[in-house]
Every structure is written in structure tokens, then in C-alpha cells.
Amino acid sequence: xxxxxLPALAAAVAFLITALYAVDPGPYAMAAFVFLAQPxxxxxxxxxxxxxxxxxxGRKVL
Amino acid sequence: xxTADVFRVLTGVLSVxxxxxxxxxxxxxxxxxxxxxxxxLGVATVSGVAFFKLLALAALFAVPAATxxxxxxxxxxxxxxxxxxxxCHVMTPMVTDMRDASSQTLAxxxxxxxxxxxxxxxxxxxxxxxxxxxxxxxxxxxxxxxYTTGTFTEPIKFRGVFxxxxxxxxxxxxxxxxxxxxxxxxxxxxxxxxLSCLNCHGRAHPTRDQRTPGHADYGRLTxxxx
Numbered sequence: 001x002x003x004x005x006l007p008a009l010a011a012a013v014a015f016l017i018t019a020l021y022a023v024d025p026g027p028y029a030m031a032a033f034v035f036l037a038q039p040x041x042x043x044x045x046x047x048x049x050x051x052x053x054x055x056x057x058g059r060k061v062l
Numbered sequence: 063x064x065t066a067d068v069f070r071v072l073t074g075v076l077s078v079x080x081x082x083x084x085x086x087x088x089x090x091x092x093x094x095x096x097x098x099x100x101x102x103l104g105v106a107t108v109s110g111v112a113f114f115k116l117l118a119l120a121a122l123f124a125v126p127a128a129t130x131x132x133x134x135x136x137x138x139x140x141x142x143x144x145x146x147x148x149x150c151h152v153m154t155p156m157v158t159d160m161r162d163a164s165s166q167t168l169a170x171x172x173x174x175x176x177x178x179x180x181x182x183x184x185x186x187x188x189x190x191x192x193x194x195x196x197x198x199x200x201x202x203x204x205x206x207x208x209y210t211t212g213t214f215t216e217p218i219k220f221r222g223v224f225x226x227x228x229x230x231x232x233x234x235x236x237x238x239x240x241x242x243x244x245x246x247x248x249x250x251x252x253x254x255x256x257l258s259c260l261n262c263h264g265r266a267h268p269t270r271d272q273r274t275p276g277h278a279d280y281g282r283l284t285x286x287x288x
Contacts, residue, residue, distance in 0.1 A: 004087055009088055018129055019077035
């Protein structure tokens with residue numbers, strides 16, 4: 001595993017949307033959190049898990 | 063400070079912390095970390111690579127999980143307040159009317175007489191909306207999507223059935239309720255909501271006509287928000 005840049009950037013965007021939602025919990029910020037930030041968190045987590053899995057496969061741990 | 067506010071602040075703090083962690087982790091190339099580098103965590107000393115992998119785990123799993131949990135709690139708690147409903151302009155006529163001292167709607171009478179101390183919308187509508195059961199939450203998300211994408215027409219119309227339980231949970235069994243003979247006569251129909259409380263007690267909110275753009279009352283009820 002050399003880098004987790006893409007998952008980290010996806011999560012960073014999701015965190016920023018969530019921060020905006022915390023500052024102004026209006027309908028648009030809520031929709032952005034529900035429909036954008038949460039899927040981005042899932043994508044980031046899945047991307048990270050895939051890299052860990054690939055890394056462990058490469059080292060013949062799995 | 064109310065619980066929803068505490069969770070809101072916590073959401074903000076976790077989000078900023080998470081974003082900073084993510085930016086830090088995104089800049090790291092694990093292959094270029096000096097294998098001899100050691101990092102002390104206080105209770106243990108780990109290699110630099112292990113440290114950044116733990117950091118990635120925190121940034122991409124632990125902190126997001128905590129943030130999503132806290133933010134969702136904030137969402138569910140935060141929608142109890144009247145202002146949460148009032149943020150969507152289509153709900154403003156209901157809130158304006160409720161606070162109108164001269165209005166005779168049920169909502170206004172309950173508000174004026176202090177019959178519901180706080181979270182007035184939620185108390186009467188707790189079986190649907192974001193704080194209701196799972197199916198109701200899904201409905202809430204549908205409302206959110208429709209509102210934010212502008213795929214709705216005014217006046218909005220409630221598609222479901224308003225269950226009398228929302229009224230009966232406070233009124234049933236009280237001396238004033240029991241003293242009305244018709245309440246006993248139609249008890250079964252009230253219980254299954256086949257007869258609405260509104261049939262005898264008047265409308266709860268402004269009429270659909272009043273909430274239609276172009277109506278004489280529309281500007282007053284919406285506070286000319288549009």
C-alpha cells in the first residue's frame with residue numbers, strides 16, 4: 001500500500017460537507033450530508049479497505 | 063445548551079479533525095517512509111509506516127464512523143424543533159399561522175394556550191417525519207430530496223393518514239375528553255382513525271388554498287420568503 005490519496009480526498013470532501021451541515025443545518029446542507037457526504041464516506045472506507053486487502057494479498061498474508 | 067446543539071458542535075469538531083487527518087494522510091506515500099523511523103505513541107513505539115497506517119485507519123474508518131453517527135443523531139434530534147420545520151419555506155405557512163395570536167386553527171390554539179410547551183410540530187406529528195419510525199424516516203428523506211431538488215408543487219399535500227393517536231395520546235382519558243358523550247360513541251372510529259378529530263374540532267392549519275401562491279393570504283403566511 002503506497003498511498004491512500006483518493007480515499008483520503010473523498011473523505012476530506014465528505015468531512016467538509018459535514019462541517020458545513022454542522023454550521024448551518026438547513027435543508028440543502030442536510031441533503032448534501034445525507035446524499036453526498038455519507039456515500040463519500042462509504043466510498044472512502046471501501047477504497048481504503050481495498051488497498052489494505054491488496055496490500056495483504058501482496059504480502060501473502062491473505 | 064440542548065442535546066441537539068451539543069451533538070451539532072461535536073459534529074463540527076469531528077469534521078474539522080477528520081478533514082485535517084485526511085489531508086495529512088493523503089500527502090503520505092507509505093513506500094517512501096524511512097523504515098528506520100520510529101514514532102512514540104506514549105504507551106508504545108511503532109515504526110513510521112505502522113504509525114501512518116494507523117492514522118489512515120483513524121482518518122478513513124474510525125473518525126468517519128464517529129462523525130456519521132454523531133451527525134445522524136444531530137439530524138434526528140435537531141428535527142424536533144419548530145425552527146427545523148420552518149427552514150423549508152413550504153412549512154412556513156403552518157408555523158406563521160401557529161404563532162398568529164388571532165388564528166383559530168387547532169395548531170394556533172394549542173400554541174397560544176401553551177398546551178404544548180415545546181417542539182410543537184413534532185409533538186403532534188411524531189408518527190411521521192425524520193424522527194418517526196424507519197418507514198417514516200424514509201419518507202422524510204424523500205421529502206428532503208423533493209424539496210432540495212425543487213420537484214414539488216405548492217401547496218404541499220400530506221400523502222398519508224394523520225393518525226388520531228397523535229391527539230389521543232394527550233387528550234384521551236382526561237376529564238374534559240370523557241365528559242363529551244360523542245367521544246365515547248365514536249371511540250372505535252377515533253381509535254382506528256376512520257373518523258378524524260378534525261371533523262368536529264376544525265382545521266389544524268391554514269387551508270390548501272391559503273397556502274397556494276397567488277392567494278391573498280400566501281404572502282402573509284410565508285412572510286414573503288419567496
